[in-house]
Amino acid sequence: MAGTKIRNMEEFAKLSGISRPTVSKYFNDPDSVRASNRIRIEAALERYEYRPNIYAMNQNRKLTKNIGIVVPLLSDPYFAEIARNLEQRCIAAGYRPSLFSSHGDPVLEVQVLDTLRSLKPVGVLLAPLGRASNPKALEKFCNDVPTLIFDSSVDEIGLAFVGSDNFQFTAHITDYLCRTGEPPCFFEMKTPANPNAHRRRQSYVNAMERFGYKPDVISVGGEGWGLEEIGRLGGHEALRKGWFSTNTILCSNDRLAIGLLTACYEQGALVGRTADSTIRVAGQDGHPHSRYTCPPLTTISHDYDAVSQTAAETLFASIEGKMSPWKSTRLEGKLILRDSA
Amino acid sequence: MAGTKIRNMEEFAKLSGISRPTVSKYFNDPDSVRASNRIRIEAALERYEYRPNIYAMNQNRKLTKNIGIVVPLLSDPYFAEIARNLEQRCIAAGYRPSLFSSHGDPVLEVQVLDTLRSLKPVGVLLAPLGRASNPKALEKFCNDVPTLIFDSSVDEIGLAFVGSDNFQFTAHITDYLCRTGEPPCFFEMKTPANPNAHRRRQSYVNAMERFGYKPDVISVGGEGWGLEEIGRLGGHEALRKGWFSTNTILCSNDRLAIGLLTACYEQGALVGRTADSTIRVAGQDGHPHSRYTCPPLTTISHDYDAVSQTAAETLFASIEGKMSPWKSTRLEGKLILRDSA
DNA sequence: ACAGTTATTTAACGCGCGTAAAATTAGTCA
DNA sequence: TGACTAATTTTACGCGCGTTAAATAACTGT
Structure with a gap:
C-alpha cells in the first residue's frame, strides 16, 4: 500500500526493522518469535502487504506445509463434501491443502499420486478408487509419502485407515x-x-x-x-x-x-x-x-464430520511426530428415517 | 531404478550425457531440443525416473505453467463436472491445473484468490460466487492475474467471459x-x-x-x-x-x-x-x-463441453500471446424433454 | 567439402528463502 | 544489580534450476 512494492523478505525485514531470519521464523510459526517482534511484523504486514514466495520457501525446506487430499470422484457430492471438510481442517491447522480427484479412473489416480509427489507434501489424505486402484503404485506412494487412507481401505498400507463401519x-x-x-x-x-x-x-x-x-x-x-x-x-x-x-x-x-x-x-x-x-x-x-x-x-x-475429523487429526498427529502403529478406525453411522422405507 | 537416486538436474544431465541447460530446455518444451537429444533424455528418464523440482523450477521463472480453476461450490455436481472438464483440458495443453472451491462463502473466495496469487499462475479460470462476491477484490485480482471469468459474469472484468446464454x-x-x-x-x-x-x-x-x-x-x-x-x-x-x-x-x-x-x-x-x-x-x-x-x-x-472448451481455449490463446479485446461468449443450451413437463 | 545456420556446451550468476553458527542483545529472577 | 537464559542479529552458505553470453559443435544445402 505505502508506495513501494516489496520484492523479497530482505526488503520487508528492513522496512519492519527486524532481521530477516527472525521474519523467516515468524512466517514458519508466528508464535516462535518474541511478542514485541510479532506485533511489529504484523503491523508492517498491514502496511506493505508482503507474502513470502512459496517456491523459494519450499525449495530449501525439509518439510513443506502441503497436504494432498485425493478423492476418487469429486462429482459425487459425498466426496465433495468430505473433501470440503478436510480442506477446512487443514487450513485451520495451518497447512496448505491441495485437492485432487481421480475422476474414477485408475490411470488418473496414479497420475495424481505422481503430481502429488512433486509437491513434496508432509502428508496426504487419500481415498483410493478401490478395486480399480493400482495396488503397487499405492503401496509405493505410501512408502514415500506419509499417507492416511480413508473411506475405503486397501490392505494395511499408509499411516492408518479411517472410514465408516x-x-x-x-x-x-x-x-x-x-x-x-x-x-x-x-x-x-x-x-x-x-x-x-x-x-x-x-x-x-x-x-x-x-x-x-x-x-x-x-x-x-x-x-x-x-x-x-x-x-x-x-x-x-x-x-x-x-x-x-x-x-x-x-x-x-x-x-x-x-x-x-x-x-x-x-x-x-x-x-x-x-x-x-x-x-x-x-x-x-x-x-x-x-x-x-x-x-x-x-x-x-456416514458421520461426515467424525470421519473427516478423525482422518485429519490422525494425520496431523502423525506429522507432528506423535507416531503410532497402523490402526483402523471405523465409525458408526446414524439411521435416517424418511418415507421410502 | 538403476541403483542411485538422482538428486538434481545436474546429476541427471551427467547420467544422460547431455548438458544441464539442454536438459532444462527439454523439460520446458521437449520439442525445443534436437531429436537425437530428446531421445537420449527420454531414455535416461526411463532408467532413472528423475523429476525436476517444481519449486526450484517456478522460483526463477517469469511464467509458471500453473493454471488456477475456481468454482463457487464444488459440492454442486454441475460445477464439479465443469471443473473436471477444465482440469483435463489444462493437463492436455501442458499446464498444471489446481482446483479451488469457494464453498459458497465470499470470505473464502477472497482467501482462494489470495492463495492463488501466491501460486503465480499464468492464468486463472474463475467462476465467481456472483452477487456475494467482493467486486473490488475480484477486479484487483483480475488486474494482477490473467483471468477468464466463466459461468456467471461480473461486469467486464478479466480477459473474457464464457458462459451460457x-x-x-x-x-x-x-x-x-x-x-x-x-x-x-x-x-x-x-x-x-x-x-x-x-x-x-x-x-x-x-x-x-x-x-x-x-x-x-x-x-x-x-x-x-x-x-x-x-x-x-x-x-x-x-x-x-x-x-x-x-x-x-x-x-x-x-x-x-x-x-x-x-x-x-x-x-x-x-x-x-x-x-x-x-x-x-x-x-x-x-x-x-x-x-x-x-x-x-x-x-x-448447459453445453458443458462447449462451455469448458471455449473457456479453456480462450484462456490458452491469451496466455500464448494471442491477445484479443474483452469478449463475452454465451452458448446456447439444449432442451431435454423428460416426464416432468 | 565448405560456408552458413542452428543447436549445444561451458561457465557463471541470481532467484528468494531456509538454516546454521557465532556474536550480541533483551528479558528474567533473585 | 548481576548472573543467567532465551531470543535476536549478523554473517554466510546452499538449495535446484532459469537464464544468459560466449565458445563450440552439429547439422543444412550446395
Missing part, C-alpha cells in the same frame, strides 16, 4: 427393516468399484441369518461410477423379471437406490411405507441428495 | 412449455446468489409477453446455496397458499426444481404431463441429477 451400517439398517416390515433383499452391483460393498453384502447376509431369514442378494451388472444409471437399469430388469423376493429392498448405497427409485417410478411401482405402497427402498451413505428423492430416502448416514 | 435458455423452454400446455409461472429465489437468475427471470417475462401471456413470477425467500431446501420450503408455501396461477412451473434452475418436486411429492401433487397429473415442473441447467428425479426432470441443459 460398514458392518454396523448394514446390520443396523437391516435390523430396522426387519422390525418394521418384510425382511429386505439386498440390491448391489455385481462388480462394485468400492470394496466397502463387499462388507455390506456380508453384513446383510450375517444379519439376515441372525434373524432367521433367508438372505437374498440381487447383483446387477454395469461397470464404472455411473451408479444411478446402473441402479436404474438393474432395477428395471429386476422388477420386470421379478427378482425381488420381498417388498423391501436394501441398496448397497444411496446412488444405486436413487437409480432404483427412478426405475420404480418409471414402472409405476409406488415406493414408501404407507398402506398403498407396494415396495420399500432403503439406501446407505446419507448421500446429500437422499433427502430430495421422491419419496425421500431412508438411509444410514 | 441465459436468455436463450429461458426463452426456449418457456416457448416449449407454452406450446405444450398452460403457460408457465416462474419459480425463483427472491435473492439468488447467481446473477444468471436475473437474466432468466427477465427472459421469462419477455417470452411470456411476446406470446401474449401475463408473466407470473413467484419469488421465495432463503439465503445461500442450499437450493434444494429453498425450493422445497418455498414450494410447500407456494402450493399451500395457491401462489401458482397455472399448472405449469418453470424453475429458475434445476436444484430449485428438485426441491420443488420433493415438495410436490410431500403434498401429494402428481407431477408430469400425463392426464392424471396435476402439475408440470421444468428446470434449467441440465444438472447431472435431473435424470434421476421422479419424474425425471424436463430441463434445458
Whole structure:
C-alpha cells in the first residue's frame, strides 16, 4: 500500500526493522518469535502487504506445509463434501491443502499420486478408487509419502485407515427393516468399484441369518461410477423379471437406490411405507441428495464430520511426530428415517 | 531404478550425457531440443525416473505453467463436472491445473484468490460466487492475474467471459412449455446468489409477453446455496397458499426444481404431463441429477463441453500471446424433454 | 567439402528463502 | 544489580534450476 512494492523478505525485514531470519521464523510459526517482534511484523504486514514466495520457501525446506487430499470422484457430492471438510481442517491447522480427484479412473489416480509427489507434501489424505486402484503404485506412494487412507481401505498400507463401519451400517439398517416390515433383499452391483460393498453384502447376509431369514442378494451388472444409471437399469430388469423376493429392498448405497427409485417410478411401482405402497427402498451413505428423492430416502448416514475429523487429526498427529502403529478406525453411522422405507 | 537416486538436474544431465541447460530446455518444451537429444533424455528418464523440482523450477521463472480453476461450490455436481472438464483440458495443453472451491462463502473466495496469487499462475479460470462476491477484490485480482471469468459474469472484468446464454435458455423452454400446455409461472429465489437468475427471470417475462401471456413470477425467500431446501420450503408455501396461477412451473434452475418436486411429492401433487397429473415442473441447467428425479426432470441443459472448451481455449490463446479485446461468449443450451413437463 | 545456420556446451550468476553458527542483545529472577 | 537464559542479529552458505553470453559443435544445402 505505502508506495513501494516489496520484492523479497530482505526488503520487508528492513522496512519492519527486524532481521530477516527472525521474519523467516515468524512466517514458519508466528508464535516462535518474541511478542514485541510479532506485533511489529504484523503491523508492517498491514502496511506493505508482503507474502513470502512459496517456491523459494519450499525449495530449501525439509518439510513443506502441503497436504494432498485425493478423492476418487469429486462429482459425487459425498466426496465433495468430505473433501470440503478436510480442506477446512487443514487450513485451520495451518497447512496448505491441495485437492485432487481421480475422476474414477485408475490411470488418473496414479497420475495424481505422481503430481502429488512433486509437491513434496508432509502428508496426504487419500481415498483410493478401490478395486480399480493400482495396488503397487499405492503401496509405493505410501512408502514415500506419509499417507492416511480413508473411506475405503486397501490392505494395511499408509499411516492408518479411517472410514465408516460398514458392518454396523448394514446390520443396523437391516435390523430396522426387519422390525418394521418384510425382511429386505439386498440390491448391489455385481462388480462394485468400492470394496466397502463387499462388507455390506456380508453384513446383510450375517444379519439376515441372525434373524432367521433367508438372505437374498440381487447383483446387477454395469461397470464404472455411473451408479444411478446402473441402479436404474438393474432395477428395471429386476422388477420386470421379478427378482425381488420381498417388498423391501436394501441398496448397497444411496446412488444405486436413487437409480432404483427412478426405475420404480418409471414402472409405476409406488415406493414408501404407507398402506398403498407396494415396495420399500432403503439406501446407505446419507448421500446429500437422499433427502430430495421422491419419496425421500431412508438411509444410514456416514458421520461426515467424525470421519473427516478423525482422518485429519490422525494425520496431523502423525506429522507432528506423535507416531503410532497402523490402526483402523471405523465409525458408526446414524439411521435416517424418511418415507421410502 | 538403476541403483542411485538422482538428486538434481545436474546429476541427471551427467547420467544422460547431455548438458544441464539442454536438459532444462527439454523439460520446458521437449520439442525445443534436437531429436537425437530428446531421445537420449527420454531414455535416461526411463532408467532413472528423475523429476525436476517444481519449486526450484517456478522460483526463477517469469511464467509458471500453473493454471488456477475456481468454482463457487464444488459440492454442486454441475460445477464439479465443469471443473473436471477444465482440469483435463489444462493437463492436455501442458499446464498444471489446481482446483479451488469457494464453498459458497465470499470470505473464502477472497482467501482462494489470495492463495492463488501466491501460486503465480499464468492464468486463472474463475467462476465467481456472483452477487456475494467482493467486486473490488475480484477486479484487483483480475488486474494482477490473467483471468477468464466463466459461468456467471461480473461486469467486464478479466480477459473474457464464457458462459451460457441465459436468455436463450429461458426463452426456449418457456416457448416449449407454452406450446405444450398452460403457460408457465416462474419459480425463483427472491435473492439468488447467481446473477444468471436475473437474466432468466427477465427472459421469462419477455417470452411470456411476446406470446401474449401475463408473466407470473413467484419469488421465495432463503439465503445461500442450499437450493434444494429453498425450493422445497418455498414450494410447500407456494402450493399451500395457491401462489401458482397455472399448472405449469418453470424453475429458475434445476436444484430449485428438485426441491420443488420433493415438495410436490410431500403434498401429494402428481407431477408430469400425463392426464392424471396435476402439475408440470421444468428446470434449467441440465444438472447431472435431473435424470434421476421422479419424474425425471424436463430441463434445458448447459453445453458443458462447449462451455469448458471455449473457456479453456480462450484462456490458452491469451496466455500464448494471442491477445484479443474483452469478449463475452454465451452458448446456447439444449432442451431435454423428460416426464416432468 | 565448405560456408552458413542452428543447436549445444561451458561457465557463471541470481532467484528468494531456509538454516546454521557465532556474536550480541533483551528479558528474567533473585 | 548481576548472573543467567532465551531470543535476536549478523554473517554466510546452499538449495535446484532459469537464464544468459560466449565458445563450440552439429547439422543444412550446395
